[in-house]
Amino acid sequence: MPEEEYRGSGKPKEPSKSYQRVIQFVRDEIESGHLKPGDKLPTERVLAVRLDIARGSVREGLRVLENIGVLSSMQGAGNYISCNFDDTMSEMLGFMYYLLGMDNDMVLEFRWMLEREALRLAISRIQEEEKRAIMADLEGLESARNEEERSFYDRRLHRTMVHACRNHFLAASYDALMAFDERYIHNSRARIIGGMKTRDLLDASHRMICEGLTRGNYELASAGLEQHFRLIGQYGRPL
Amino acid sequence: MPEEEYRGSGKPKEPSKSYQRVIQFVRDEIESGHLKPGDKLPTERVLAVRLDIARGSVREGLRVLENIGVLSSMQGAGNYISCNFDDTMSEMLGFMYYLLGMDNDMVLEFRWMLEREALRLAISRIQEEEKRAIMADLEGLESARNEEERSFYDRRLHRTMVHACRNHFLAASYDALMAFDERYIHNSRARIIGGMKTRDLLDASHRMICEGLTRGNYELASAGLEQHFRLIGQYGRPL
DNA sequence: AGAAATTTGTTCGTATGTATA
DNA sequence: TTATACATACGAACAAATTTC
Numbered sequence: 001m002p003e004e005e006y007r008g009s010g011k012p013k014e015p016s017k018s019y020q021r022v023i024q025f026v027r028d029e030i031e032s033g034h035l036k037p038g039d040k041l042p043t044e045r046v047l048a049v050r051l052d053i054a055r056g057s058v059r060e061g062l063r064v065l066e067n068i069g070v071l072s073s074m075q076g077a078g079n080y081i082s083c084n085f086d087d088t089m090s091e092m093l094g095f096m097y098y099l100l101g102m103d104n105d106m107v108l109e110f111r112w113m114l115e116r117e118a119l120r121l122a123i124s125r126i127q128e129e130e131k132r133a134i135m136a137d138l139e140g141l142e143s144a145r146n147e148e149e150r151s152f153y154d155r156r157l158h159r160t161m162v163h164a165c166r167n168h169f170l171a172a173s174y175d176a177l178m179a180f181d182e183r184y185i186h187n188s189r190a191r192i193i194g195g196m197k198t199r200d201l202l203d204a205s206h207r208m209i210c211e212g213l214t215r216g217n218y219e220l221a222s223a224g225l226e227q228h229f230r231l232i233g234q235y236g237r238p239l
Numbered sequence: 240m241p242e243e244e245y246r247g248s249g250k251p252k253e254p255s256k257s258y259q260r261v262i263q264f265v266r267d268e269i270e271s272g273h274l275k276p277g278d279k280l281p282t283e284r285v286l287a288v289r290l291d292i293a294r295g296s297v298r299e300g301l302r303v304l305e306n307i308g309v310l311s312s313m314q315g316a317g318n319y320i321s322c323n324f325d326d327t328m329s330e331m332l333g334f335m336y337y338l339l340g341m342d343n344d345m346v347l348e349f350r351w352m353l354e355r356e357a358l359r360l361a362i363s364r365i366q367e368e369e370k371r372a373i374m375a376d377l378e379g380l381e382s383a384r385n386e387e388e389r390s391f392y393d394r395r396l397h398r399t400m401v402h403a404c405r406n407h408f409l410a411a412s413y414d415a416l417m418a419f420d421e422r423y424i425h426n427s428r429a430r431i432i433g434g435m436k437t438r439d440l441l442d443a444s445h446r447m448i449c450e451g452l453t454r455g456n457y458e459l460a461s462a463g464l465e466q467h468f469r470l471i472g473q474y475g476r477p478l
Numbered sequence: 479a480g481a482a483a484t485t486t487g488t489t490c491g492t493a494t495g496t497a498t499a
Numbered sequence: 500t501t502a503t504a505c506a507t508a509c510g511a512a513c514a515a516a517t518t519t520c
Contacts (some may be wrong), residue, residue, distance in 0.1 A: 018508070020301060031336050037338055041486060054509045056295055059486090060302040063258060067303040068327070070334050075486045076517030083338040085331055087309070092324055093408065095309050098269050099276055099322040100407050110408040113356035121348075168339050169332065169349040173412060257488070282505060294487045314506045315497035423508090 018053040022061025026070065029154040029186060030081070041071065089176030092182055103234075104185055107177065112229045114174045115158060119209075119225055121165035123218045131214040134160045138210045142203060155182075157206060161213060198235050202228065241381060257292040261300025263289060265309065269320070280310065281319040328415030333423055344426055344472075346416065351468045353413045358464055360404035362457045370376075370453040373399045377449045381442060394421075396445060400452060437474050441467065 015021055025047070029035040041047070044062070048055045062079055065071050069085040096102065126134075137157035144150040155178065162174045205228035212221025256261055264286070268274040280286070283301070301303050301318055306323040328478045335341065365373075376396035383389040394417065401413045444467035451460025 027334070030334065036251070042354075045485085056298070057508065058508090060299055062486095063299040063303055064306040068331055068334060070338070073486065074517080075515065076484075078485060078517090081338070083335070085335055088331065089328075092327065093308055094266070095269065095307060096322070096324055096411065097405065099309070099320075099417055102407055106406055106408060107408055113359075113406075113409065117352035117356060155406075161254075167345055167348055168335060169345060169416070170352065172335065176469070177408070284505085295490090298486065301506095312506065313497080314495070315504075317497095317505065 005130040011162055018051075018057040019060035019064070020045065021051045021053060022058055023065060026061075026065055026081075030070075035081050037081050037083055039081045042080070045076065063154065065128045077156070085172055086175045086179055089172065090179035090183065093180040097180070097184065107181060107185055108229070108233060111177055111181070112175070112233075114170060115162060115225060115229075116222075118162040118167075118170055118174070119213075119218075119221055120166060121170075122161055122213060123216060123221060125166045126161075126164040128212055130160060132212060134164075134210050138206060142235060157210070161209065164213070198231060204230055205231065257290075257296040258299035258303070260290045260292060261286065261297055262304060265300075265320075269309075274320050276310060276322055277318050278320045280320070298434055323324070324411055325418055326412045328411060329418035329422065332415055332419040336361060336419070343346065345474060346424055347468070350416055350420070351472075353409060353416065354401060354464060354468075355461075357401040357404040357406075357413070358452075358460055359457075360406060360409075361400055361452060362455060362460060364405045364433055365400075365403040365452055369399060369403045373403075373449050373452060377445060380445060393445070395438055396449070400448065402450070439471060444470065 015024060016137045026041070027033065034086060035041070041062075042050065044055050047058045051058070060073065066073055066079075067088055069083060069088045070081065070083070071079050072082045073079045097107070134157055137153050137160055141150060141153035141157060144153060159175070161179065165169050165171065205224040208224025209221050209228065212224060213216065247273050252351055254263060265274065265280070272278070281289065283294050284296045286297045290297070301310065301312060305312050305318075306327055308322060308327045309320065310318050311323070312318050313320045334429065336346070350427075374398055376392050380389060380392035380396060383392060398414070402410050404410065443462040447463025448467065451463060452458065
C-alpha cells in the first residue's frame with residue numbers, strides 16, 4: 001500500500017493560526033453537548049482571555065463560524081449558536097461553479113439525482129401533512145396566473161417532496177443547490193421556451209409526482225419525475 | 240400567492256457588515272474572470288484602501304474566504320486564489336451532524352444515494368484509465384493483509400467509481416462526506432463485525448461493482464452496489 | 479421611559495515572523 | 500546577507516446596537 005497517500009486522520013492539536021483555536025473551541029463545545037442551538041457564546045473579550053489570543057483573532061474565528069452557519073453575531077447582544085447552513089453551502093457551490101468551470105447541465109444533473117433519490121425515500125416516509133402541502137402546491141401551480149407564480153409553486157412543490165425524504169444531508173444539499181440556482185443560473189421553468197404542449201406536459205409530470213406521492217404509487221411518481229427532468233433538460237436551457 | 244414568502248432574489252448591494260465587501264469583491268472578480276486559481280490578490284492594505292475599510296475587516300473577509308476554500312493566505316507571500324472545498328464542506332457536515340441531531344444511518348443513507356446515482360452515470364462515462372484504476376483497487380483490496388489496508392483500498396475503490404461520474408457537485412459532496420465519515424464516524428468496513436461469510440459477500444459485491452463498471456454491465460454493478468450497502472447497513476454499525 | 483452597562487462593529491498604530499529578490 | 504514586502508498578531512480606543520436596571 002502506498003505510504004504517502006495516508007493523510008493523517010487526526011486533527012492537529014496545535015493549530016498553526018490562532019483564529020483556529022476559536023473554531024476548535026466551538027466545535028468541541030458542540031460535540032461535547034455543552035453548546036446547543038440558541039445558546040450564547042462567551043463574549044469576544046472573554047474568549048480572547050480564555051484562549052489566550054487577541055480579540056481580533058477571536059473575531060476572525062467567529063466570522064468563519066458565522067459564515068459556515070454555526071452561529072450568528074448580533075451587535076450589542078452577543079454570538080449565538082444557530083444552524084443556517086444553506087446560505088454558505090450555496091455560496092460555496094457558486095464558487096465551485098466558477099472556479100471549477102461547471103455549467104448548467106451539471107447543476108441540472110445534480111438536481112435530478114438528488115430528487116430521484118429523495119423520491120425513493122419520500123414515497124414511504126411522506127407524512128399526511130406533507131401530502132396536503134404538496135397537493136396545495138400543485139393547486140397553486142395549476143391555477144397560477146403568471147410565470148412568476150408558477151415558478152414559485154414549482155420550486156416549493158419540489159422542495160416539499162425532497163424534504164419529505166427525511167434526510168437532512170440530502171435536503172440541505174438540495175436547498176443549497178436551489179438557492180445557488182436561483183441566484184446564479186435561474187434555470188427555472190419561467191425560462192422554459194416550449195409552447196403550450198411543453199407546459200401541459202410539465203403540468204402533467206408535476207401531477208404524476210404529487211399523486212404518486214400521495215397515493216404511495218412509486219412508479220407513477222418516478223415516471224413523472226423522469227418526464228419532468230427530460231422536459232427541463234430539453235427546453236429549459238437558458239438563452 | 241403568499242407575499243411574505245418572497246425572499247429577495249438579488250444580493251444586497253450594500254452589505255451591512257464591512258467584511259462582506261471583501262467577499263463581494265473577490266466573488267465579483269472571480270465571476271467576471273479577472274481572478275482565476277493561482278492568481279494573487281491585492282495586499283490586505285491595498286484592499287483596505289480600495290474597499291474603504293480597516294485592515295481588520297479585510298482580514299475577517301479573507302479568513303472566511305480561506306475557510307470556504309476559495310483562497311489560501313501565506314504569511315510573507317500574499318493571498319492566492321485556490322479551490323479546496325472538501326475540507327470546509329466536510330467540516331460543515333460535521334457541524335450539521337451534531338447540531339441537527341443526525342446519526343450514522345443518515346450518513347450511510349446519503350452515501351448510498353450518492354453512490355447509486357454516481358454509478359448510473361459512471362457506467363457510461365468511465366474512462367479506460369479509471370477502469371484500470373478501479374481494478375487495481377480491487378486487486379489491492381482482495382490481496383490486503385490487514386484491515387487497515389482493506390479499508391484503504393475499499394475507500395479508494397468507491398471514490399474512483401464516484402469520480403468516474405464526471406459530476407463535480409456529486410464528487411465533491413461525496414469526498415466531503417467521506418472525509419467527515421473518516422474523522423467523526425469511521426463507519427468503515429474495518430468495523431464490520433460479521434464473520435468470513437460477511438467478508439466474502441462484501442468482496443463479492445465489490446467485484447460485481449468493478450466488473451460491471453469495466454464491462455459496461457449496469458445491472459451487475461448495481462446489484463453489487465445494493466448488496467454492498469445492505470451488508471454495511473446490516474453489520475456495519477459502530478459499537 | 480430613560481440612563482447606564484454590556485457587547486459587537488470598526489478603526490488605527492505597532493511589533494513580529496516569514497517569504498522573496 | 501540585506502532589504503523589502505507581506506501576513507500574523509496584539510492592544511487600545513471609539514462607535515453603534517442591545518440589554519439591563
